[in-house]
Amino acid sequence: MDPVSVAEVASIVGGTVHFPREEREVGSVAIHSDRLQADSLFFALHGATDGHRFVARALANGAIAAVVAADRLDELPSDAGPLIAVADPLAALQEMAVWWRRQLTATTFVAVVGSNGKTLTKDALVGLLPGHTTYASPGSYNSQLGVALSVLQCPADVPVAVIEAAATEPGEMARLARIVAPDAVVFTNLGSRSVQSFGSREEHARELLTMAAGLPADGWLLMGETDPGVRQLAARITKARLLAAGDAALPRLTRLRHVERSSLVRATLPGGVEEDLLVATPSPEVLSDLELAMGAATLLGEAPDDLLAAVADYTPPSTRMQMWRRPDGATVVGELANTDPLALSSALRTARSLMGAHGRTLMIIGDPLTGLTAEAAEAMARCLRAENVELVCGLTAEAHGLIEAALTGTDRGGVPVHRFPDEDRMRAFVATELRPDDVALVHVPRDTMVTDSWMHLVETAAATRLYVDLAAVKSNVAAFRKLVGPHTKLMGVVKAEAYGTNPVTVAHTLREAGVDWLGVATADEGIALRRAGVQMPILVFLAVPGDLERLVRHRLTPSVYSVEMYDAACRVAAGSGRRLDVHLEVDSGMHRSGFYPEAAIELLGKLRGHEHLRLTGLMSHLGCPDDPAEDDLTREQLKRFGAVCAAAAELGFEDVVRHTSATAATIRFPEARYDMVRIGLGLYGLQPSTATSSLITLTPGVGLVSRIVEIHDMAPGERVGYGGHFRAHSPGTRVALIAAGYYDAVPRAFRKVGFVLVNGRRCEIAGTISMDSMAIDITGHPDAEVGSDVLIFGQYAGFSSPIEEASAAMDTVSHELLTQVGPRVQRIFTQH
Numbered sequence: 138m139d140p141v142s143v144a145e146v147a148s149i150v151g152g153t154v155h156f157p158r159e160e161r162e163v164g165s166v167a168i169h170s171d172r173l174q175a176d177s178l179f180f181a182l183h184g185a186t187d188g189h190r191f192v193a194r195a196l197a198n199g200a201i202a203a204v205v206a207a208d209r210l211d212e213l214p215s216d217a218g219p220l221i222a223v224a225d226p227l228a229a230l231q232e233m234a235v236w237w238r239r240q241l242t243a244t245t246f247v248a249v250v251g252s253n254g255k256t257l258t259k260d261a262l263v264g265l266l267p268g269h270t271t272y273a274s275p276g277s278y279n280s281q282l283g284v285a286l287s288v289l290q291c292p293a294d295v296p297v298a299v300i301e302a303a304a305t306e307p308g309e310m311a312r313l314a315r316i317v318a319p320d321a322v323v324f325t326n327l328g329s330r331s332v333q334s335f336g337s338r339e340e341h342a343r344e345l346l347t348m349a350a351g352l353p354a355d356g357w358l359l360m361g362e363t364d365p366g367v368r369q370l371a372a373r374i375t376k377a378r379l380l381a382a383g384d385a386a387l388p389r390l391t392r393l394r395h396v397e398r399s400s401l402v403r404a405t406l407p408g409g410v411e412e413d414l415l416v417a418t419p420s421p422e423v424l425s426d427l428e429l430a431m432g433a434a435t436l437l438g439e440a441p442d443d444l445l446a447a448v449a450d451y452t453p454p455s456t457r458m459q460m461w462r463r464p465d466g467a468t469v470v471g472e473l474a475n476t477d478p479l480a481l482s483s484a485l486r487t488a489r490s491l492m493g494a495h496g497r498t499l500m501i502i503g504d505p506l507t508g509l510t511a512e513a514a515e516a517m518a519r520c521l522r523a524e525n526v527e528l529v530c531g532l533t534a535e536a537h538g539l540i541e542a543a544l545t546g547t548d549r550g551g552v553p554v555h556r557f558p559d560e561d562r563m564r565a566f567v568a569t570e571l572r573p574d575d576v577a578l579v580h581v582p583r584d585t586m587v588t589d590s591w592m593h594l595v596e597t598a599a600a601t602r603l604y605v606d607l608a609a610v611k612s613n614v615a616a617f618r619k620l621v622g623p624h625t626k627l628m629g630v631v632k633a634e635a636y637g638t639n640p641v642t643v644a645h646t647l648r649e650a651g652v653d654w655l656g657v658a659t660a661d662e663g664i665a666l667r668r669a670g671v672q673m674p675i676l677v678f679l680a681v682p683g684d685l686e687r688l689v690r691h692r693l694t695p696s697v698y699s700v701e702m703y704d705a706a707c708r709v710a711a712g713s714g715r716r717l718d719v720h721l722e723v724d725s726g727m728h729r730s731g732f733y734p735e736a737a738i739e740l741l742g743k744l745r746g747h748e749h750l751r752l753t754g755l756m757s758h759l760g761c762p763d764d765p766a767e768d769d770l771t772r773e774q775l776k777r778f779g780a781v782c783a784a785a786a787e788l789g790f791e792d793v794v795r796h797t798s799a800t801a802a803t804i805r806f807p808e809a810r811y812d813m814v815r816i817g818l819g820l821y822g823l824q825p826s827t828a829t830s831s832l833i834t835l836t837p838g839v840g841l842v843s844r845i846v847e848i849h850d851m852a853p854g855e856r857v858g859y860g861g862h863f864r865a866h867s868p869g870t871r872v873a874l875i876a877a878g879y880y881d882a883v884p885r886a887f888r889k890v891g892f893v894l895v896n897g898r899r900c901e902i903a904g905t906i907s908m909d910s911m912a913i914d915i916t917g918h919p920d921a922e923v924g925s926d927v928l929i930f931g932q933y934a935g936f937s938s939p940i941e942e943a944s945a946a947m948d949t950v951s952h953e954l955l956t957q958v959g960p961r962v963q964r965i966f967t968q969h
Contacts, residue, residue: 138237138289140164143202143219146178149236150229152221154202155210161201166233166289168282170195171615172651175626179203180226182282188226193217199623204229227282234285234316241291244272247299247433248317250310250345251325251361254426255279255301258325258361261430262299264668265447266439272298273670275648279303284313290672292692294715297437302348307335310347322349323433324371325361325426342367343374352377357436359387361429380432388431388444390416390424400424404431404448406441414449420486427451467496467571471579481517484578485524496574498524501567502531502540503560503581509536511543518543521552528570529554530563600876601843602963604933605638607646609838610820614650617816620833621803625810626794627651628676630817631666632658637882637958638839641669642966643820648673656815660684663693676720676754679730685709689717696756698722698730703740710749720754723781725774725797727760734777738784745788754794755782759809762802763826771802775809782811801825804832823951824941839940839955840931841962843877845895845923848915857912858904871915873900875927878909882958883929886947887911894928895921897936930954 140162147154164176170191173179179195181188181203192203192213202219204226213220223229238246249259256279263273272295274287279301291298300317304310327342335341342362349358349371356377360368363381372379383389391403393413400418405411416424427448434444470484485498500521509517517540521529529544531537533556545551557563571577617627629647631640644655644666655675657663663675664687676694677684682705688695689709697703697719710717721740724731732740744752757778761767775797782795795811800819802809805828822837824830849872851857851865857872865872875893877883885906892899893913900921903912915921928936930943944951 138164138166139240139293140176143178143221146202146204146233147221150204150221150223150232152204152207152223152229155220155222156215156218158219163201166230166286167195167200167651168230168286169649169651170198170200171618172611172649173198173200173618173623174651174653175199175624176201177651180230181205181209182226182230189213192220198618227285230289231281231285231312231316234288235318237291238288238316238318241293241298244291244295245297245321245437246317246319247297247321247323247437248314248319248348249299249301249323249325250303250348251323252328252345254325254361254422254429255303257423258323258426258430258433259299259301260668260670261427261451262323262433263670264451265430265434265444266297266437271295272672274300275645275670275672281309281312284316288316295692304344304347307340307344310344314348314351317348319348319352320356321377321433321436322352322356322358322375323361323429324349324358325429327362327364327367339366339370342370346371346374349375349377359429359432359436361425380436382425382429382432384432387435388428388441390428390431392421392424404445406444407435408441410441410445412445414445416448416451422482422486467573468576469571469579470576471581481520482524485520485526496572496576497527499567499571499575499577500526500529501563501577501579502529502537503563503579505532505534506536506540507534509539511539514539515543518552526552528552530567531556532560532563533558600846601841601881601961602965603638603882603958604840604842604931605643605821605964605966606836606838606932607642607966609822609836610643610646611650612836613820613822613838614647614652614816616833616835617803617814617819618651621810621814626653626796626813628654628656628796628813628815629820630656630799630815632656632662632678632817633952633956636817636821636952637955638821639964639966640666641671642964644669644671644673647820654813656817660687660693663688664691667691667693686713689713689715694718694720694753696720696722696754697740698732707747707749716749716751718751718753720756720794721752723755723757723778725757725759725777725781726770727758727774729758731757734781737781741781741785741788741790745790752785752790752793754796755785756795757797759797759799759802759806762798762805762809763828765828771806771809775806799825801829804829818952821955837932837937837939840933841877841882841929841958842933843875843881843927843929845873845915845921845925845927846876846910847874848872848921848923849874856904859907860905863904863912863914869916871918871921872903872912873915873921873925875911875913875929876909877927877929877962878907878911880908880959881962882954883911884947884949884954884957886949887929887943890930890943890946892938894936894938895925900927 142162146163163178165174167173167177167179168182177200179200181192189209195203196218202221204221204223206226207222210222249255259273263271272291278287284302287300302313335344352375354376358375358377358379360381386407389405393401393403399415402416403413529552537556541554544554629652631643634640635643655673657677658679660677660680663677678696680688680695682701685705686709697706706717706719722731723737724733744750759771759774762771778797785793794813796813798809798814800816803814818825821839822835851870851872853865853867855865857863879885883906888902888906892901898918900913900915903914928938930938930940940951944954
């Protein structure tokens with residue numbers, strides 16, 4: 138969103154300004170008082186949590202102003218800051234979105250509507266348009282609030298914007314259509330999930346098709362729904378061109394056979410182009426969504442050869458399903474709860490194809506499914522029988538009783554159903570019931586991918602786990618925001634798999650927390666985030682000249698750190714026909730990358746008024762800000778960087794974001810914060826050095842945990858492990874084997890640390906650490922048994938073994954320890 142004054146905002150939303158302050162321009166919106174960017178306008182929305190309770194907090198955290206309900210104005214403090222009073226803050230937010238959409242006249246807006254498959258179709262379409270600079274609404278932002286936020290986040294210079302929209306009751310789609318004002322619409326399908334809200338299937342279809350009612354005559358409506366009645370209704374509603382997926386003028390995908398976790402398909406494109414491709418999904422429904430996205434990409438002008446190349450490179454994101462295979466061969470699949478038969482059939486078929494031709498399919502219902510009707514339960518039961526589900530486990534919830542009644546009737550060829558009073562007992566039954574080659578599909582609530590029962594099933598499958606507390610990450614972002622103040626931007630550094638965690642999950646969490654930028658090391662890291670639907674500004678620290686075309690294509694900002702990068706940026710930007718934003722890196726004394734100050738100032742002269750490049754950032758990196766003994770060196774580096782910043786100002790550069798501080802410098806050197814700081818290690822609550830620990834309170838959020846898999850009672854003199862370095866010196870010595878070794882991020886040098894925690898009790902490491910395992914001495918620890926969790930380092934279950942202390946004992950740094958966590962270690966994200 139382009140900057141706009143508070144007075145202009147009031148005019149746009151039809152509000153009045155109260156308690157005005159020093160005029161500052163709004164450049165973004167926020168609905169959470171602790172997740173603010175430096176130029177945010179806070180909207181106090183009604184809901185489960187009343188936003189008016191947090192207006193003062195939002196303004197104290199740096200919000201430029203707050204939009205509030207006029208009838209609540211008397212409740213709010215007059216000294217907090219500017220308030221814009223309106224009749225309805227949500228309606229005002231939507232008006233802001235309508236205003237911004239009208240500014241984007243050069244952007245083609247494509248709306249994606251339907252019952253199922255909206256998010257996957259939207260993400261696939263973005264992934265298939267490598268030749269376009271494309272924006273997509275984040276995740277499943279498809280509600281009255283989500284669509285408005287999606288449009289407001291749309292950049293001003295993208296040729297294509299793909300916006301997902303949903304309606305759960307009559308009249309909602311008309312409001313969303315006014316916000317999106319689409320040039321084209323993709324209709325995925327019409328399920329039965331929300332029929333009860335609309336009275337009939339036809340009225341449900343009519344509501345969804347409202348998005349296409351205002352399409353221009355030169356627009357188009359692409360239908361994935363095959364029902365002739367729905368297509369006839371669409372023809373009456375829209376005056377735009379009406380097409381159907383698989384039409385002769387559009388691409389078609391024909392599934393030839395299943396290949397492990399993929400599908401061999403034949404892609405047939407207009408003009409006779411045909412090719413067999415391996416697509417990384419076993420699901421026929423995902424292939425249908427992909428075919429629909431291919432049709433939309435064709436209508437947006439993508440050439441057949443480019444489209445085939447994109448499909449061959451496409452990997453469907455795991456937006457709905459997560460899969461773990463247990464050591465015994467059983468598969469556990471987590472799926473967001475959806476009682477619509479079409480979606481449920483898709484999930485069951487996908488889960489079954491993941492295990493091959495053997496074993497049973499089990500359905501584990503972890504969601505109470507509140508509000509499920511008897512008719513919906515009957516439909517769900519028909520689906521489970523049709524898909525050959527052999528066992529269903531549920532809770533004593535009322536909805537689960539309806540499903541059981543529908544499944545176990547005497548005339549129905551009943552499916553066994555087991556119901557339990559709580560998730561613990563259900564989980565214990567499932568853990569013992571699962572056999573090799575079985576698949577357990579766990580139906581989990583929409584607000585979380587990890588219920589307690591699901592978590593325990595996953596833990597059964599993975600002995601060694603890296604826990605990442607996303608609530609801690611958000612808390613640490615808030616701590617840094619408070620430290621640097623409202624006018625300094627935050628960059629979350631998610632390079633190296635987000636320090637060994639998961640960059641996509643962490644990136645979305647950082648966006649929710651109000652972080653302004655993301656930082657990655659390589660082009661591939663940035664492109665992976667774009668393909669996963671991350672739309673935040675992303676700076677690539679160490680791209681190479683050959684990456685520049687891909688960076689332009691995916692709206693990634695390069696750091697120009699060498700003459701070769703500068704020359705390549707000039708060449709690629711000129712060829713693209715649009716100006717390329719760049720950050721210029723200054724070598725202020727670390728001598729790793731960047732231009733020496735004199736060379737940087739010379740290059741600034743070339744960049745002033747450059748036809749193809751636009752300088753939007755100046756950056757450097759400090760070598761020793763964590764070490765007080767080297768503070769003179771740090772200040773000398775800041776002096777050199779400051780000289781380049783002063784030269785840029787004298788040359789007339791404006792709106793250039795200056796940044797040189799990573800976590801340590803951000804904490805220790807206020808003068809080094811400039812316009813933006815780069816936080817990496819600190820996101821996880823880890824201190825760069827002892828010199829920072831007293832200056833900011835962070836919440837540790839990472840823990841590496843394994844499990845005891847075997848216990849040995851040792852006779853005196855017996856030795857353990859390679860080299861026999863541990864010897865039992867007395868009767869009663871007990872040694873436990875842990876299923877984690879140096880391949881799993883427990884380096885051989887970890888032996889120097891000397892201990893792990895079992896139920897909070899210190900247990901010494903027994904001998905050499907192996908590739909896949911390590912031994913610990915549990916003598917005198919009667920509570921330790923096979924299956925007991927072992928905290929190797931970090932935080933877990935209220936116990937702590939600081940990563941900083943472990944890394945220091947091994948003469949390394951926390952960064953290295955975390956980024957060495959191996960691929961077979963299960964990452965588990967919590968929101969505690």
